[in-house]
Amino acid sequence: MKLIKFASITKKIALAAFGLFLLLFLPVHLGINLCLLREDGGEWYRNASHFMGTNYIVKVFEIVLLASVLLHIIIAILLTIENFLARPIRYKVATKTKTPFMSRYMIWTGGVIACFLVIHFINFYFVKFDLVEGKYSADMEQVDKHFQEKAIKLQSGELSEKEQASLMAQYQAISQVSMDKMDKNRKNLVNLTKDEVKLYCGEDFKHYEPDFYNMSLELFANKTYSIIYLLVFVVLGFHLFHALGSLAQTLGLNHKKYTPIIDVVALAYAVIIPLGFAAIPLWLMFML
Amino acid sequence: MSTLDSKIPEGQLSEKWTRYKSSQKLVNPANKRKLDIIVVGTGLAGSSAAASLGALGFNVKIFCISDSPRRAHSIAAQGGINAAKNYQNDGDSIERLFNDTIKGGDYRAREANVYRLAEVANSIIDQGVAQGIPFARDYAGLLDNRSFGGSQVSRTFYAKGQTGQQLLLGAYSALSKEIKAGTVKMYERREMMDLVVIDGQARGIITRNLQTGELERWSSHAVVMATGGYGNVYFLSTNAMECNGSAAVQCYHKGAMFANPCFVQIHPTCIPVKGDYQSKLTLMSESLRNDGRIWVPKNIEDAKAIREGKLNPTDLKEEDRDYYLERRYPAFGNLVPRDIASRAAKERCDAGYGVGAGFAVYLDFKTAIERLGRDKIQERYGNLFQMYEKIVDVDPYENPMMIYPAVHYTMGGLWVDYELQTTIPGLFATGEANFSDHGANRLGASALMQGLADGYFILPYTMQNFLADKIHQPRVSIETKEFDEAEKSVRAKLESIMAIKGEKTVDTLQRELGHIMWEYVGMGRNAEKLTKAIPMLADLRKEFWSNVRVTGDMNSMNPELAKALRLADHIELAEIMAKDALQREESCGGHYREEYVTDEGEARRDDKNFMFVGVWEYKGEEQEPIMHKEELNYEFINVQQRNYK
Amino acid sequence: MDFTLKIWRQENQKAKGRFETYKIKDISPDCSFLEMLDILNESLVNKLSHPVCFDNDCREGICGMCGLYINGRPHGPDDAVTTCQLHMRKFTDGETITIEPWRAKPFPVIRDLVVDRTALDKMIQEGGYISVTSGGVPDGNAIPIPKHKADQAMDSASCIGCGACIAACKNASAMLFVGAKVTQLALLPQGKPEAAIRVQKMVAKMDELGFGNCTNTYACEAECPKEIKRSNISRMNLEFILAKIVSEETI
Known part of the structure; x- marks a missing residue:
């Protein structure tokens, strides 16, 4: 039974190609994450997130990437169903054929990763679209500028009473703001809830951004989350272990000289990338 | 008796085939479509013949005993295929291949046929290469050769140790192409049960569907037997389990004569x-x-x-x-x-x-x-x-x-003339199923050569010569009385085997047959052993028909029944093998009579009295078969004692 | 050696199958697996019951006719063999051996352990050949073929069409079978003219017949009695990509 009307090899190549995008994105994501470990109060991390959140080229890639994730998952599920139907009567004795470690469980490891992605999106990605409330940061200069504009308006009597009250509240709050709401360089207000943004930056302040830096640190402070996170990256490692070599196989890149190199690269990739990601909670747990 | 006309064309040996081809009758493309051919067997000979005839435009039906033509036992040939390409520059030529083959066969093969075989052998290699057969090559990318028994030149082309496999897959691919094109229709898991002869011409066959047990009728203008050899008469042989001489025996019963049954290669x-x-x-x-x-x-x-x-x-x-x-x-x-x-x-x-x-x-x-x-x-x-x-x-x-x-190969088989036609008009035999080219002993790497030569390059010509006269002959209905009778007799035979319900399994009886044949009609034969074997075989036949045990039923897949049917025919074949071995009072090739040896213990041939093909005619149940002789005349070759010292 | 055999019995294609248990005694370790089944069958005939049907022919590992799923592995617990080449010395005395037919949607059971594998022929008929007819071809040495290419083509061509790759694959995919043929012909200059059309047609047929998709688990390679490599699948993928993207020929 064919659920999608494409040649089997076309589907397989599509699955591989979408996977390839994900493989390319992982090192980028890892690079940004590793900024967490810099003890600069999140400056690099914040700059990187800012770039990723605002650059137009990145935005195009973001759409491609999201589509890749979805299609990779959808095709994988459909193929699994098709493949199951290709053997309507199963064997009684489970297979004893020796096959490469993990190659048989790609759909399961993939499933674990997909579940984690949902959590990850709820934690971070959806905050960007205001679907979920997170923590926010605001550039002090922007806040200052906004305050100054309001102050000028106040002097020229353009503010309503309510606005005046709010401006006063903002003034009081900001002059008493605690150190943990400021980054190390005192350039940004950080770790703010939506209400706090309103309080510190004013009701109509628009230039705040999600504070992924503090959200991450907060999450990693949670031991349970950290352990789940670590386990997921072990699973990701298994998934990747089969991914790159499989990709070369699927795209027809098979060569007596290069295939062994690809195999080594695939193994290195499958170890280094998850290890990089896992390094962050480990560092936070044990080094700080 | 001169019922045996070998139809050898006139002229010099090297001109015979060319002359035949230039003067034979052909069938025009529009008429080819009106002519039906049945091919039984899908090994090298059958597949290549069906593919070639299909490509010419005839309507071909091919019957396969297994699930696919690729199972045929040609696939097991390991060593290689001979051809006189002389790529090695070691002095090979068509004449030398011809000479070696005739000599290897101990001067018991028909000169003109063997020369033609040597002549077309080169084309087989070209054909194979064009089909994508990965023959072994040297570092220059050219075809490699190895040497084989019975020759002093390297003329054997090979594909690792799987030459037969590759050549069969080549023929199978040619056949697959024709099946796709619709010129050949393939029927798998069918065993031929009988030949239908109408007005003295082979017009169809009865098959049993091994999957359902059903009997089926098929009609045609000509029938090709490409059913291989009967080495399994010995029970233990290098043949595959499905290899059998049963279909050939059906033809023998219907009037096709059987040549040199005693020539078995060990x-x-x-x-x-x-x-x-x-x-x-x-x-x-x-x-x-x-x-x-x-x-x-x-x-x-x-x-x-x-x-x-x-x-x-x-x-x-x-x-x-x-x-x-x-x-x-x-x-x-x-x-x-x-x-x-x-x-x-x-x-x-x-x-x-x-x-x-x-x-x-x-x-x-x-x-x-x-x-x-x-x-x-x-x-x-x-x-x-x-x-x-x-x-x-x-x-x-x-x-x-x-x-x-x-036991490996049977040189004997259905008697055929130069056109590979048996004594029944319209019935052709090819490959190991016929007797023509190997005399009393086949040289290594020659079986593949013969099967493919027959299928690709000989039958497509000679069958046209026969079919050219049949263009006005309408297709025959499968409801005629001849078909009715044939099916009825097959059914009766099946029913009688099922009804025996005896004590001995087919395998037991088969082993007994094999034992008699190996001990008495085996590698070293003599008159005493052979005269003992003949009544033993007759007894075994009686025992079979009274004491075989076949379980299951005849209307479903039943390998025991299929084996039993073949065994019955094998016992009969064994009897003429023993009789043929007894009459041939000489040692030649694979037939070694212990009484006829030289002082040095080598085989002693008797050219004066036995330079003929022993051709057996069936005379009916419980009747002694009659042997005819086709005298072999060596016009062009100098007959010598075989000497490999 | 003594064994307990659990064998799949099924009267015909439509019947419901079941496992039957048989005890078998005094089997020589040098006995081949199929000879062991012969002995069982002979004893069944002696007990007036219907023997177990199983496909077999050459019994020397080249025809591809035999094929049983034995204790969780196609062709049983030995590498690079067909069922007929498997010997009882590979089992332990007293072992229970479960014998199943090949399982795949395009391989319906005909009876007991016999399955219908004509699907393999159907795929070859779509283009697993070079379209030459008898005669009219150039001399065998007219086109030199580099030795390593000829050798590689030979490795691919050594497929015996037993179907173990499909039986082993968790997806019942026929990619190794089709890949080996596509690769063999793609490697040879004679096969090039039809390469683009061949791969498209054969893959389309493979899909149509209901074989599963390849997920690169390489069980096929592990169980192939002729040790045909997964690189054949990779080569087919490449041929397919080239055919779809570069070639102008469509099916």
Whole structure:
């Protein structure tokens, strides 16, 4: 039974190609994450997130990437169903054929990763679209500028009473703001809830951004989350272990000289990338 | 009696085939579509014939006993295929291939047929290359050759140790192309049960669907028998389990004469028998004799010690080994023809020098490994060595292989004329199923050559010559009384076998048949043994028809029933084999009569009295068959005593 | 050696199958697996019951006719063998051996352990050949073929069409079978003219017949009695990509 009307090899190549995008994105994501470990109060991390959140080229890639994730998952599920139907009567004795470690469980490891992605999106990605409330940061200069504009308006009597009250509240709050709401360089207000943004930056302040830096640190402070996170990256490692070599196989890149190199690269990739990601909670747990 | 017209064209040997082709009748394309051909058998001969005839535009139906043409036993041919390309510049030519083949067959083959075979052999190689057969090549990218028994040139083309497989897959691919094009229709898991003859012409067949047990009728303008040989009469042979001479026997019953049934080839290099449960013997390619040296211990005490497991063959010193082929035949050494190598092995074992269980000799690669290195040997014979190790559980790189002769090929078969037509008009026979080209012994790498030559390059011509006269003959209905009768008799036979419900299983009776044949009509025959065998076989036939046990039913898949049917026919074949062996009072090729030997113990041929083909005609149940003679006239070749010394 | 056999019995294609248990005694370790089944069958005939049907022919590992799923592995617990080449010495005395037919949607059971594998022929008929007819071809040495290419083509061509790759694959995919043929012909200059059309047609047929998709688990390679490599699948993928993207020929 064919659920999608494409040649089997076309589907397989599509699955591989979408996977390839994900493989390319992982090192980028890892690079940004590793900024967490810099003890600069999140400056690099914040700059990187800012770039990723605002650059137009990145935005195009973001759409491609999201589509890749979805299609990779959808095709994988459909193929699994098709493949199951290709053997309507199963064997009684489970297979004893020796096959490469993990190659048989790609759909399961993939499933674990997909579940984690949902959590990850709820934690971070959806905050960007205001679907979920997170923590926010605001550039002090922007806040200052906004305050100054309001102050000028106040002097020229353009503010309503309510606005005046709010401006006063903002003034009081900001002059008493605690150190943990400021980054190390005192350039940004950080770790703010939506209400706090309103309080510190004013009701109509628009230039705040999600504070992924503090959200991450907060999450990693949670031991349970950290352990789940670590386990997921072990699973990701298994998934990747089969991914790159499989990709070369699927795209027809098979060569007596290069295939062994690809195999080594695939193994290195499958170890280094998850290890990089896992390094962050480990560092936070044990080094700080 | 002169019912046997071999229809050899006039003219010089080298011109006969050309002359035939230029003067034969052809069928125009529009008429080809109106003519139906049935091909029974899908091995090299059948597949190549069906593909070629289909490509010409005839309507072809092909019947396969297994699920796919690729199962045919041609697939098991290992060593190679001969052709006189002379790529090696070692003095080969069509004449030399012709000469070697005639001589190898001990001057019991028809000159004109063999010459034609040698002539078209080169085209087979070209055809194979064009089909994508990955023949072995040298570093320049050109075709490689190896040498084979019975010749002094390297003319054997090969594809690792799987030449038969590759050639069969080539023919199978040509057949697949025609099936796709719709010119050939394939019917798998069908066994031919009877031939339907209408007005003296072969017009159809009855088949049994092995999957459902159903009997089916098929009509045509001509029928091609490409059903292989009958080596399984011996029960243990290198043939596959499904190989049988049953279809040929049906033709024999309907009037096709059977030629030289006693000519059976015993292959010298097979894995020896290990137990009663054994179902078949495995061949080790003759190509192994290129590099392997055959020996037994020189001293009978050493042989005894080896048999008792007290002595290891690798410990035996060089001077204590008897390389008997090299000793007896210095010119050809280990590469003497198969019949000679087989007899020499039997002679040593009968004299008490055998190893293993007493019926085995060594095939040793020690010298070759020292000379060429293990890698080279692995490259040449890797798959054969692996096969040996899987079966015997001994590493042939370290220990010498043990081999012993086994039944391999039947030179005899349905009698055919130059056009490959049997004595029934419209019934053709090709490949191992006919008798024509190998005389009393077939040279290695010639079976593939013959099957494909017949199928690709001979039948497409000669059948047209026959069919050209049939363009006005309408298709025949399968409801005629001849079809009714044929199906009725088949059904009656099936029912009577099912009704016996005796005590002995088919396998038991088959083993008994094999035992009689191997002991009395085997490698060394004599009048005493043969006269004993004939009544034993008659008794066995009676026992079969009164005491066989077949369980299950006839209307479903029932391999026991299929085996029983074949066994019945094999017993009958065995009887004419024994009779033919008895009448042939000479030793020639694979037929070795112990009474007819030279003073040196070599086979003694009798050209004066036995230079003929023994052609047997069926006269009815419980009637003695009659033998006719087709005299062999060697006009162009100088008949000599075979000498490989 | 003694064994307990659990064998799939099924009267015909439509019947419901079941496992039957048989005891078998005094089997020589040098006995081949199929000879062991012969012995069982002979005893069944002696007990007036219907013997177990199983496909077999050459019994020397080349025809591809035999094929049983034995204790969780196609062709049983030995590498690079067909069922007929498997010997009882590979089992332990007293072992229970479960024998199943090949399982795949395009391989319906005909009876007991016999399955219909004509699907393999159907795929070859779509283009697993070079379209030459008898005669009218150039000399065998007219086109030199580099030795390593000829050798590689030979490795691919050694497929015996037993179907173990499909039986082993968790997806019942026929990619190794089709890949081996596509690769063999793509490697040879004679096969090039039809390469683009061949791969498209054969893959389309493979999909149509209901074989599963390849997920690169390489069980096929592990169980192939002729040790045909997964690189054949990779080569087919490449041929397919080239055919779809570069070639102008469509099916």
